[in-house]
Amino acid sequence: MAERAIPVLEIFGPTVQGEGMVIGRKTMFVRTAGCDYRCSWCDSAFTWDGSAKDDVRLLAASDIVKELKAIGGDSFAHVTLSGGNPALLPQLGELIDRLHAEGVEVALETQGSRWQPWFERIDELTLSPKPPSSGMETDWEALDGIVGRLKEADRRFSLKVVAFDDLDLEYAARVHARYPGVAFYAQAGNGNLGETDSARLLPYLLERYEWLIDKVMKRADLNRVHVLPQLHTWVWGNKKGV
């Protein structure tokens, strides 16, 4: 069977992972096009709102590996699959296997609305169900199923919830309580995507991170958690491709 092409919007790196369980990791990014969600504050809305539809390239897994090497040279050993929602693409299994064959580890970011069998081959998997402020509804049955399968497969995975307000934090606590044994990351949301001056963005991001720390520190139901900023926005602001 011929390889099924993968819709790709960005390939870049090496850079530093800014989020969750992989924060700080030296990595390359492959950003796929298409999403089943429409989060109100999505920082990659160009993957689904049509604004970048002319930039979508349909690439074979082998071509993606070639392009990663062309850009990253020999200076990478880790690739992050992000979107959009890469979990819409059954054909990503081929890419993961090719990367593993080269000794490269693979991380995935997805909201946990869809399962793919290749989840069981991901080295570091982040499930980030979306809180009320996103405007999305969580499919708890789908999420239960994914968490259950990942546990069974004994994969290194975590939950991450972005929080913009108190309602979001309640949602985070609910997710954490539902999956108590799973590593949990609370992340301060960036509600200021229009700010192009990163020096002006930083005090706002700091304030939001302190807000979240303060809230989490006081709650006994959020003791076994990590609280993190979106580190790359502190360094590079709202710039794309870094």
Added chain:
Amino acid sequence: MAERAIPVLEIFGPTVQGEGMVIGRKTMFVRTAGCDYRCSWCDSAFTWDGSAKDDVRLLAASDIVKELKAIGGDSFAHVTLSGGNPALLPQLGELIDRLHAEGVEVALETQGSRWQPWFERIDELTLSPKPPSSGMETDWEALDGIVGRLKEADRRFSLKVVAFDDLDLEYAARVHARYPGVAFYAQAGNGNLGETDSARLLPYLLERYEWLIDKVMKRADLNRVHVLPQLHTWVWGNKKGV
């Protein structure tokens, strides 16, 4: 046998871990007094330079647990042992066991110059050998022994090297190459401990972090690493006890 007292300088929290493998983790801190090192840029020099010798309290493990509860209430499930060098204190085993008995996880930060049998009961252990800019000499034989024992004991541990300059980065690469299977964190050093205005400190810390990212991204011998700032200094500057 009566409990041997533990020399303590600070007990505080809950707060957020700012470094390495535990970055973002909600934790309490217990800072012990005394160190076998005298790093030129130590951010906790009061633990060994005599300036806080009147603040050292000799506490039983049970009293430390009591104080943690008095300060943190029921809002913690994680304690970080830091110093100074806690590895100088054989009596910390008692504290670790008491915390575990309460369902509390324990992390340790140490330079890796001394072994203690209780290392095998630490949940998240960070070994941070010191680079040339510290003015210290690494005892490679001691470090080899500690890494070997932790591997044998199948403990969750990592190496962390703080880097201030190119020589430090060479040292980091040497440490990483010596222990290739061990999770490795490179951290940008804070050479501006005298700055009391955190708004003025932040641009400097950002610049140092970007410097380190830039260097690490280019090196093929530093592909499987994490690059992190000292997150708490971005939020709280050089303040103590947060």
